[in-house]
Every structure is written in structure tokens, then in C-alpha cells.
Amino acid sequence: MEQYERLYDDTERVNVRFIGMTTELARYDFSIMYTNSFFGKPLITCMQTGRSFLMCANDAEDVEHIQQLLHLSDEKEAISISDFFKEILPLTSMEPQYTD
Template sequence: MTSKALYNELEQVDVQFVGVEISGERHDYCMVYTSFFFGKVLMFCMRTGKQILLSSDCLFDVDNMKKMFQIEDEEDINHLILFLKDVMRKREDSQQGVR
């Protein structure tokens, strides 16, 4: 068996910690903004340790979001989607110097 290194990159990244309570349950995430992953955000669920690659386009696919975040309730996933849209919009605005 042989191995071949595919990449070994060191990068300074921005990390954002966000949390929201939905239907009495905490949702805490670490969002890693990097130049890797084609502009997607690398998210870690602080409760489960699950990792997710998330783009702003993902936020429009409710069924996929339910699967990724393991949230079945339609109202709960919509609250999370609205929260993440707001977080990502504010991040984009701050990167463009808009307040």
C-alpha cells in the first residue's frame, strides 16, 4: 500500500462561536471561515461534535438542512435557518465594511 500527500496547508482562519435556543434546546456551533472548501463554512456542533460544510445556498434547502442538523421539526429548522442566515449576512456585511 502506498500513500501520496494531497495537501498540507497552513492558513490563518476566522472562527466565530454562535448559539441559539430553539424550543428550549441549545444549539451551539463553531463556524470556521477558510479559503478552503470553495467558500463554504466549516461548522462544528459543540454538543454532538458533528461537522458540516455549509454554504448560503444550503440555507434554502429545508430538507437537506433537516438531515445535516438532525432536526426533524419544520418550525425548529426554520428558526435555525433564519438564525444562520442572519449570522452569515452579518459576517458578509462586516467583511465588506458595512454595518
């Protein structure tokens, strides 16, 4: 039997926003979970692919990262999604979440 140490087990009521958008090439449906965890960054899930990631408006500036997260081959597509996220996501300062 394997031994493990439970790091956390929290229950939290969260706000979830469901939002859809289209680009010239595709439709996207996202769920955005706002929580007190993850340095204050929302947890975003793409409903088409099931891919989840943490992102704030500052992170949305990185178009190449968005391309990688969503497995997009078209840079113009990633720019459209970047613009969308920059508009709807909050700016997040990197406050330390884990302390000694």
C-alpha cells in the same frame, strides 16, 4: 505497507466564530470556521453533537438538508436554524477551487 499520495497539506490562520442560539425546543452552540478552502464556504461544527458541515447562506435555504445534517425530527426546528444561518452566513459563489 499501504502506499498513498498526499493531496494537500496546508496551514492557514483562520477566523473562528463561536455563536449560540436557542429555539423553542433546544439550545445550539456552533463554531464557524472561515477559511480560504472549501469553495469559500465556512465549516460549521455543532458543539453538542460534533457534527460538521460546509454551508453558506444560499445552502441554508434547504431546510430538509439542515434537518438531515443535524438529525432533526422537527421541521419547525430546522426552519428556525435555517433562518439563523441565512442571517449570519455569507453568500458564496461557486468559484472553482480545484483546477487541472
